[in-house]
Amino acid sequence: MRRPLTVVPLLVLALLAGCAATPVPPPTPTSTPAPVTPSSPAPQALVVAPGERPPTVMDGDCVAALTPEELSHTIGEPVTRVFRRDERWTRSLNGVGGLSCEWEGEAVRGGFEILPRAGLGSAEFTPDQDELYFQECNPDWVCAWQWETEGLRIVGSFQGLPAMTRERVDSLGDLLGSKIAARADVYGQPTWQQDRSRWWSAPDCAQLAASVGTLLGAELTGTWLGHHDTPSAGTALADTAVAYRMCLLDDAATAANRLILSSTAGLGWDVPWAGEGAPVDTGAHAVEAYTRPGGGYIAGTMFELTDGVNVLSAEVARDAPWSSAEVLGALGSLVANGL
Secondary structure, three states: OOOOOOHHHHHHHHHHOOOOOOOOOOOOOOOOOOOOOOOOOOOOOEEEOOOOOOOOHHHHOHHHHOOHHHHHHHHOOOEEEEEEOOHHHOHHHHHOOOEEEEEEEOOOEEEEEEEEHHHHOOOOOOHHHHHHHHOOOOOOOEEEEEEEOOOEEEEEEEEOOOOOOHHHHHHHHHHHHHHHHHHHHHHOOOOEEEOOOOOOOOOOHHHHHHHHHHHHOOOEEEEEOOOOOOOOHHHHHHHHHOOOEEEEEEEOOOOOEEEEEEEEOOOHHHOOHHHOOEEEOOOOOOOEEEEEOOOOOOOOEEEEEEOOOOEEEEEEOOOOOOOHHHHHHHHHHHHHOOO
């Protein structure tokens, strides 16, 4: 405890002696205060522009997330390799900064997808998707699992796993998901956010058909089409995040297939798809368009258009009653006006 000052006794003695008290000077500081160092500013989050590619989780390194040895040890089955899925077929996942990985062994195979919440935004599984992927397991097909952290959504699946019950898949998924999440934390990831100010919303297929029909002078009906094969759980979630929608447009009178249109938000950086395509003119301002090789659902002619942010892919039936120039003009106008 600090001792009390002796000022009062000194004053008493001075008065008894008939003298005026002499003020006691304040003590001289023996040290100067340390200078105040301004705190370092908090790191600013990287803002990904509307049509730019976001950072990919773990720089796209699947083995850094999970090795074949770790998988073998966890599931009790030999796993020979872990590899990244072909990026041409993971477009929605790429658009949210996700990573799609596959693995295979002698008798069992599977995959996992790591999706940053920064790219997913508010996307969630629909009740139907939740039932499809995460309820009962089909031992003759694929059974999925999921794991969540504050910054990541991780989903995975098994195929050919012995005794593939929901309980076993969830238990193994917990082990794998926690390991992947820990690896992602150690690997590090820049803090980022997406500017979605120019992103399209998922169109209503009937309204899209009406708009295209007006531009082409035709009466069309529109229905939701979806993927040819059931997508992975991670793809389904990423599709929602990038507002992916595929619509089949038919002739209202004959029900003949005329067009298939697929719209995706934020993937302007990935046009033309896989770097393949010859540029074509739509006549619309600030719209780029390309032909794409190969056929699709209806073995038609393929086009891809972008306003630099969003993407509209089109397949036009070869027996459609319009020229390529007419179709491109209509689609170019559609894209220029935001669907």
